[in-house]
Amino acid sequence: MTSPEGAFIAALRSLATTPGARGLADDCALLDIGGETLVLTHDMMVEGVHWLPDQDAADVAWKLVATNLSDLAAKGAEPVGVLLGYSLGVDDAGFVRGLREVLHAFGVPLLGGDTVSSPAAQAHGLTAIGRATHRPVPSRSGARAGDSVWITGPVGGAMLGFEALRDGTGAIETLAFRRPSPRLAEGRALAPQVTAMMDVSDGLLLDSARMARASRVTLALESAAVPYAESLPESRRNAAMRWGDDYELLFTLPPGETPQCSAYRIGAVVEAGPAPVLLDGAQQHGPLGYEHG
Amino acid sequence: MTSPEGAFIAALRSLATTPGARGLADDCALLDIGGETLVLTHDMMVEGVHWLPDQDAADVAWKLVATNLSDLAAKGAEPVGVLLGYSLGVDDAGFVRGLREVLHAFGVPLLGGDTVSSPAAQAHGLTAIGRATHRPVPSRSGARAGDSVWITGPVGGAMLGFEALRDGTGAIETLAFRRPSPRLAEGRALAPQVTAMMDVSDGLLLDSARMARASRVTLALESAAVPYAESLPESRRNAAMRWGDDYELLFTLPPGETPQCSAYRIGAVVEAGPAPVLLDGAQQHGPLGYEHG
Numbered sequence: 001m002t003s004p005e006g007a008f009i010a011a012l013r014s015l016a017t018t019p020g021a022r023g024l025a026d027d028c029a030l031l032d033i034g035g036e037t038l039v040l041t042h043d044m045m046v047e048g049v050h051w052l053p054d055q056d057a058a059d060v061a062w063k064l065v066a067t068n069l070s071d072l073a074a075k076g077a078e079p080v081g082v083l084l085g086y087s088l089g090v091d092d093a094g095f096v097r098g099l100r101e102v103l104h105a106f107g108v109p110l111l112g113g114d115t116v117s118s119p120a121a122q123a124h125g126l127t128a129i130g131r132a133t134h135r136p137v138p139s140r141s142g143a144r145a146g147d148s149v150w151i152t153g154p155v156g157g158a159m160l161g162f163e164a165l166r167d168g169t170g171a172i173e174t175l176a177f178r179r180p181s182p183r184l185a186e187g188r189a190l191a192p193q194v195t196a197m198m199d200v201s202d203g204l205l206l207d208s209a210r211m212a213r214a215s216r217v218t219l220a221l222e223s224a225a226v227p228y229a230e231s232l233p234e235s236r237r238n239a240a241m242r243w244g245d246d247y248e249l250l251f252t253l254p255p256g257e258t259p260q261c262s263a264y265r266i267g268a269v270v271e272a273g274p275a276p277v278l279l280d281g282a283q284q285h286g287p288l289g290y291e292h293g
Numbered sequence: 294m295t296s297p298e299g300a301f302i303a304a305l306r307s308l309a310t311t312p313g314a315r316g317l318a319d320d321c322a323l324l325d326i327g328g329e330t331l332v333l334t335h336d337m338m339v340e341g342v343h344w345l346p347d348q349d350a351a352d353v354a355w356k357l358v359a360t361n362l363s364d365l366a367a368k369g370a371e372p373v374g375v376l377l378g379y380s381l382g383v384d385d386a387g388f389v390r391g392l393r394e395v396l397h398a399f400g401v402p403l404l405g406g407d408t409v410s411s412p413a414a415q416a417h418g419l420t421a422i423g424r425a426t427h428r429p430v431p432s433r434s435g436a437r438a439g440d441s442v443w444i445t446g447p448v449g450g451a452m453l454g455f456e457a458l459r460d461g462t463g464a465i466e467t468l469a470f471r472r473p474s475p476r477l478a479e480g481r482a483l484a485p486q487v488t489a490m491m492d493v494s495d496g497l498l499l500d501s502a503r504m505a506r507a508s509r510v511t512l513a514l515e516s517a518a519v520p521y522a523e524s525l526p527e528s529r530r531n532a533a534m535r536w537g538d539d540y541e542l543l544f545t546l547p548p549g550e551t552p553q554c555s556a557y558r559i560g561a562v563v564e565a566g567p568a569p570v571l572l573d574g575a576q577q578h579g580p581l582g583y584e585h586g
Binding site for chain 1: 297298300301302304305307308309310311313314315317319321322324326327328329331333334335336337338339341342343373374376377378379380381385386389392393396402403404405406407408409410411412413414416418420422424
């Protein structure tokens with residue numbers, strides 16, 4: 001079964017013939033210009049789909065920018081600016097406040113964009129532009145059997161934060177969900193080392209499977225080696241690996257190499273088997289993460 | 294009275310501190326990178342606001358791309374690629390068809406983007422990236438008293454096309470509205486010559502007023518010199534000057550200079566008076582064009 005989104009993207013792929021589009025299979029597009037390589041990404045967020053209807057507009061702004069910067073981080077790119085497409089809503093001032101905070105936090109200027117009125121749900125788009133600090137620019141497709149698999153930080157924090165926010169419990173810190181922090185410094189440090197890199201936006205297992213498929217290998221992960229958010233109950237570890245929004249970097253290193261930043265070794269790359277990802281040696285069933293469309 | 298959009302943009306302006314953002318007052322942002330100047334623009338279109346609900350999805354795709362390329366044309370930029378933010382709808386295949394046609398027509402590759410499902414009205418965003426062919430890159434703000442005012446082609450065609458499409462008369466060719474043609478070659482030819490340039494997207498009078506305000510001058514236009522679409526009745530000439538979507542280039546030249554492409558001289562730049570635009574010597578009343586927000 002192909003989802004509507006899958007069919008649409010397959011049709012778009014035939015229009016993305018330039019090498020820098022990477023067949024629309026990567027998080028970013030590359031553009032060689034002058035002596036530099038630009039790294040470009042565009043994400044959209046829709047009210048009721050990507051954020052809770054009553055969520056703070058400042059947090060929506062933060063997340064829109066942070067998730068795009070996370071894509072740049074996975075390329076080891078230094079952000080140079082963003083363009084915003086904004087639908088006017090009930091709390092435009094709150095949105096500007098969050099935008100100011102996130103742009104200041106990561107030292108990124110607003111370059112331009114467009115503002116529209118929308119008769120129904122709000123939708124915002126953001127284009128982030130970065131400058132590659134290392135070439136070739138890391139991709140998802142370079143993992144090789146024998147490589148080690150790493151992640152820059154814990155999973156599960158965003159899941160717990162989302163649930164606390166949704167249930168209004170106030171019991172657990174919600175920042176991990178509301179204000180994720182793109183791993184820009186880590187991405188730049190790692191870019192010269194990695195054989196493959198991507199950010200974990202849709203779930204560790206799902207994004208691992210995507211990296212494995214793009215690289216034509218299998219990623220063999222060990223659940224005991226995966227770092228989890230501090231307050232995560234042991235019973236929810238498997239769920240945390242299938243939940244996205246943590247925006248840590250997942251990467252592979254050649255045998256014997258150790259990362260130039262703090263990170264956790266969570267598995268090994270092996271020859272492609274029947275499943276793109278193995279957890280503790282076993283094929284996984286059910287949804288591996290958040291599938292769009 | 295400030296519109297919600299006006300207040301929002303005023304707040305954003307304080308975040309757009311980099312010179313290349315041009316204070317969000319121009320159609321495009323500029324980014325110096327690797328010895329080149331990139332020209333960046335992002336426009337959004339919303340169902341029911343920017344297109345008729347029953348309009349052909351292929352035409353929507355065409356217009357989304359063409360209007361952004363028109364912004365690049367006004368900078369004399371050569372397009373190098375686009376990023377698409379797309380909400381899935383009822384005719385995604387039609388959208389891809391139009392996208393293929395417009396990208397092919399103007400020789401522009403799709404670089405990447407994002408696809409989302411939307412619970413309500415569709416909203417699409419497009420970021421177009423171009424390479425400046427002449428520096429300094431033309432802006433709206435360089436017109437000087439004594440300059441001549443020009444336009445690359447007729448106004449009113451899009452208005453007639455829109456009305457024919459809306460009324461289903463089939464009487465008048467609707468292409469001018471459905472499939473505007475960005476003046477990319479003209480923009481590149483003119484960029485080294487002009488003192489100011491912009492595309493006419495919201496109406497000749499309104500966009501002339503914007504250029505005049507940005508340049509701190511008055512544009513004195515002559516209605517008899519303005520080129521009109523062939524089938525436009527004489528009685529509708531004033532309306533045609535207040536209707537947008539024709540995407541011709543409006544520009545000013547230093548005294549004595551003639552343009553390097555086909556164009557019509559429609560007036561002169563004079564010292565700033567009480568009104569930013571004069572038509573046949575008289576200040577104009579009522580809406581000068583399509584005001585957003």
